[in-house]
Amino acid sequence: MYLNPNIQNTPRVFPKQGRAAYHCYDANENAEGLPLDFVEEVKKEITPEFLARYPEPDHFLKKYANYIGVDFENVYGTNGSDHGIRVLLETFGEPGKEVVTVSPTFEIYWVCCSLLGLVHKPVMYNRDFTISVQQILDTITSNTRIVVLLNPNSPIGNLYSDEEVGKVVARAKEVGAIVILDEAYHYFYEKTFLKFALENDNVLLLRTFSKLMSIAGCRLGVVVGSSQLVHYVKNSRLAYEMNVVGLLFAERLLEHPEIIQHLIEKEKAGKNFLMKQLAEQGYWFMDCHGNYVLLRPKHDAHQIAKRLEEEKRVLVHAYGNELMKDLLRVTVGSEESMNFFINALLDVDK
Ligand SMILES: Cc1ncc(COP(=O)(O)O)c(C=O)c1O
Structure with a gap:
């Protein structure tokens, strides 16, 4: 075997x-989840026929794109953003080449590196829980294929400035690397680096419906980036990756800001x-x-x-x-x- x-x-x-x-x-x-009356109302749409049909994500994706002010071609959905992480590492990672993250960070990043044969290059936090952006820049080399920044990071919740992200994106571009900006905690923290994903052809942003949106059990994440990068991400997909219940709740939620x-x-x-x-x-x-x-x-x-x-x-x-x-x-x-x-x-x- x-x-x-x-x-x-x-x-x-x-x-x-x-x-x-x-x-x-x-x-x-x-x-604590979503308001009960909202959940009860949405549940009425879940019929045997509804559950029997394969999911069709485009309706939700168009609504989501509109919600965050981008085009349909700029977004794609995944089975939770941890699946999105795997897809991005699979698509843009090269076996034997490097993925730069801070450490500690969300552990699925190093797990996916290990599963996919990518070399994880962690940049360690200082004893006072600060991270050196200069050290992140210095760790990006011609062997780097992907750089990951979480804003805020988890578990240590530091933040990056526009200037810092700009420097990382520019350095990654120099060596032909992709930058993943993970905004799982957006909405708790308002600032977004969405513009970096729209203005650069080497940046992808990740969002999830598991945190503020309160449907972790439905497994729904979103990848946002240039139409070219999103096209590559879609190329790696299976026929059906999101599920009807998650798509339904997410769509109704967007209708209730x-x-x-x-x-x-x-x-x-x-x-x-x-x-x-x-x-x-x-x-x-x-x-x-x-x-x-x-x-x-x-x-x-x-x-x-x-x-x-x-x-x-x-x-x-x-x-x-x-x-x-x-x-x-x-x-x-x-x-x-x-x-x-x-x-x-x-x-x-x-
Ligand atoms: C930074 C970050 N990204 C992604 C995820 C994954 O979220 P999900 O797979 O539920 O969408 C988490 C979950 O804890 C997270 O903390």
Whole structure:
């Protein structure tokens, strides 16, 4: 039997199952979800015939393109943006050549590098959680095929300026590399680098419906870029990659910008509440600009995460890497949800 050695040798840790039985602050979804009356209304459109038909994404893609102010030719949808990441790395990565990311960052990037035989070149954060853009620039060489920037990054939520992104895009262009700008946390953080994707023929932007849009279970991501690059991305697709339920909810959601605004405001209030409580209780924390906050518990972070899970049925994200081993990443929700979290934390971290 032939077994692809890249697939055989990639170490994998899959997400926890059974999370419905927990209060989830660990995966940066909007765990509280969309308003119930909206969900009930959309559900009425889901009939046996609707589920029986293969998905036709173009109607949604046209609406989405219009929503963000680009043309249909500039967008394509994927089965979650993690699928988008794989597609971009497959399309623009060259086996044996390099992909530059910061580290730590969203781990699917190095996982996909490993699965696809691409060489991951991580640029490490400094001890004070800053990242050197100069070091990112210096790491881009003639061997680089892809450079990845998340804005904000996750788990460490630093931001980039227009000038910094401009320099990275220009340097990548010099060596013939693509730049992926991952905006999974857009809407929590308003600024966008969309114009870089439209004005350059080496930049692709990623968005997802899993975070503010609150339908992580429906798996829908979007790739945005020049029509030429999007054409290449589409060339790699299977016949059907998105699903009818995700496309339906996403489309109806775009028809209700007031719901999107409500979600933004609810999360903002929740984050402000959480940060005020953490400050009052003397915690070190970092606003990561997305729907997550890093905090340093007063006792061992892994013990606190374990006690939260076992005693309070609360899930948070703890880390093994040296830089973050004493931190927890906590997903932000409504004020009510943050009140529940802070009470649980204070109980186990006395
Ligand atoms: C930065 C970033 N990009 C992409 C994703 C993937 O999102 P999804 O595959 O649910 O669309 C995540 C999820 O946590 C993320 O943090």
